[in-house]
Amino acid sequence: MNHHLASKWVGHMRPCLSGPQAARLGYSSLATQYRHQRPASANTQSFPRLPIPKRQISSQPPQQNHEPPLQPSDAEPQPQDQPPRKQGTLKSWILFNIAGLSAVLITAVVLKSAGFSGGEDKKVINKTSFSPFTIVSKEQVSPTAFILSVRAAKGDGKGDGDSAQAFREAWEHGLWSVEAKQPQLQIARHYTPLPPPPSPLSSPSSSSSQLSNENIESPLPLLRFLIRRVDGGEMSTYLGKLRAGDAVWLRGPHLGFDVDKRLGDIGRRVVFVAGGTGIAPALQVARRLLDGGGGGGGEGDGAEEQQQPTVSILWANRRAADALGRERERRAVSTGGGGTGRWFSSWWRRGDEAPSPSHHVGEQQQGRKQAEVEEEEESSFAQQQIRDLQRRHPDRFRVSYYVDEEGSFIGARDLRAALTDGGGTHSSSSSSSSSSALLPLSKTCPWHSPAALAKLPDDDDFARRGVECRCGGGGGGASSSTTTTAGAGAGANLICVSGPDGFIEAYAGPKRWYAGTEMQGPVRGVLGRMLADGGNGAEVEENWLVLKI
C-alpha cells in the first residue's frame, strides 16, 4: 500500500535474512522493527513543497538608486564624486532585500508547517493535500501502543458529502490507509484505520453483521488508528504526544489490494501473517470479507456459509502486552484443561501440531463467561474488534498469537499448518477450499499470476479495476490467453504479509524498486521456500498468491 512513494518511511539497507539465518533470529522479532530501504532524504519529500514566492526585490533597488532624495533641500550637499554614498545605498539595498527574502521564506515555512499554506490543505479529504481532523480520544492500549480516534474537523459543511463518499468507497474496497503529516518536519507516514464497529442493529450472535454507518454515512467520519510509538520514530512520537482536541492532518484515502477480486471465484482462504500494527489491515480485510459480503463469489448467488471465505491471522508481537485480545483465548484454552496461558504460548514454541480448530473454537465458546463479558466492556477497541469477529464467525475467523518475549515465533510449521488447513482452522470451509486448492495459478493473468504481481506496486488495484482477469474459464488457466471477467473459475487463495519491512522480508522477501516505483518483487523468504516446495509436490499447493502489504 505504498501509494505515495516518497511518503513511505525509508532508511538504510540491511541485508535480507534468508534461510537458517532468519529462522535463527526468529521472524517475529523482526515484527516491530520497521527496516528502511531507501535513503532517508526520500522520506521527507512526502508532500508538495510550498512554492517559494517570487522575489519582489528586483525592481525596487534601481528605483531607489535613481530617485532623488526625499528632501533635497535639507540634505547635506554631496559632491558628485563621493562614492561612499552610492556604496552605502547598494549595501543597504542588499541587506534590505536579504531581510525581505528571509521574512518571506520564514513566513512561508511557518504557514506551511501550520498547514495553512495557499489553499493546499482542504476540508475535503483527498489524495494530494492534507485535510484537518480533530483528535476525539486517545486510548493507551499497551505501554507502546495507543488508539487515536479522529474526526474530520468541522467545516462549513461544503465537501462533507464528498469526504463521506471517499470513505464509503474506501470501506467498500476493503484495504486502505491514509497519510498523516508531521507539520514541523514536513514528513508523512501511512496509517491504517481500524474498521468501524458492527452496526448496533446487528445481533451479537448474528454471523452477518453490517458495518456501523458511523464511518460510512457520517459527513464527519470517525477514524481509529492503532499506532505503535517506536524509539526515535519521528511521526509515531509526534502522534504519541498529541491529545484530545488537537489537530491532525490527513490525506488519502489510499486504496490497497482488492482482496475480493483477487480471491475471485475460487479463492476461499486468506491467511494473514501480521507483525505488530500489521493487525490493522488484517482486520480491515476480515471485516470486508466476513461482514461486507465480499469474497469468493459467495454473495448473492445463494452460496452457503461454507462457500464464504475464511480469514486466519497469525499475529506476532514483541511483547505480551501488545497481543490485544489474547487473554480470552488463553483463558478459553486453559478452561479446556490444557493449562495456563503460559502453556498456550509454549505450545507454539514447541512447534507441536496445532490443535484442531473445532476443539479450539468450541472451548472458546464454552469459556465465554460473565467475567469475559465484563472484561470485554473494559477492553480496547482493537480487542473488541477481534472478539466480535471471533464470536460471530467462529468457523471463519481465527487469530493465533505469537509473542517474542515468551519465545513463541511464527515458524515454518505454523505457516504450513495455516496453509494446509483447513490447517484445521476452518472446518466448515476446508472441503470447499481443498477442491479449488488443486488448481494452479495462472501464469499470465494480471490479477492472479504471481509473476504479474511481482511487477506491480501494491496500491493501485482500484485504479486497475478495469483490467480484466485472464485466467480463463478453467480456473487454473496456466497458459490460457482467454480474457474473462474474474469470477468464471478464476481466483486464488491469499497470503497477506503485513508489518514492518524486516518482517515482510523475512517471510515473503523484500519489495523491489523498478524505475523509481516500489513493486511487490518475487516471493522469497520462508513463504518463497514453502511455496516452491509445494511446487515439487510437497505440502503446500501453488494456488496461493502472496501479497506484501
Ligand SMILES: Cc1cc2nc3c(=O)[nH]c(=O)nc-3n(C[C@H](O)[C@H](O)[C@H](O)COP(=O)(O)OP(=O)(O)OC[C@H]3O[C@@H](n4cnc5c(N)ncnc54)[C@H](O)[C@@H]3O)c2cc1C
Ligand atoms: C500502508 C502502511 C500502513 C501503515 N499502518 C500503520 C498503522 O496502522 N499503525 C502504525 O503504527 N504504523 C503503520 N505503518 C507504519 C507507519 O507508517 C510508520 O512507518 C511508523 O509509525 C514509524 O514511523 P516513524 O516516523 O515514527 O519512525 P521513523 O522515524 O520512520 O523511524 C525511526 C527509527 O525507528 C525504526 N522503526 C520504524 N518503525 C519501527 C517499528 N514499528 N518498530 C521498531 N522500530 C521501528 C526505524 O528503523 C528507524 O530506525 C504503516 C505503514 C504503511 C506503509
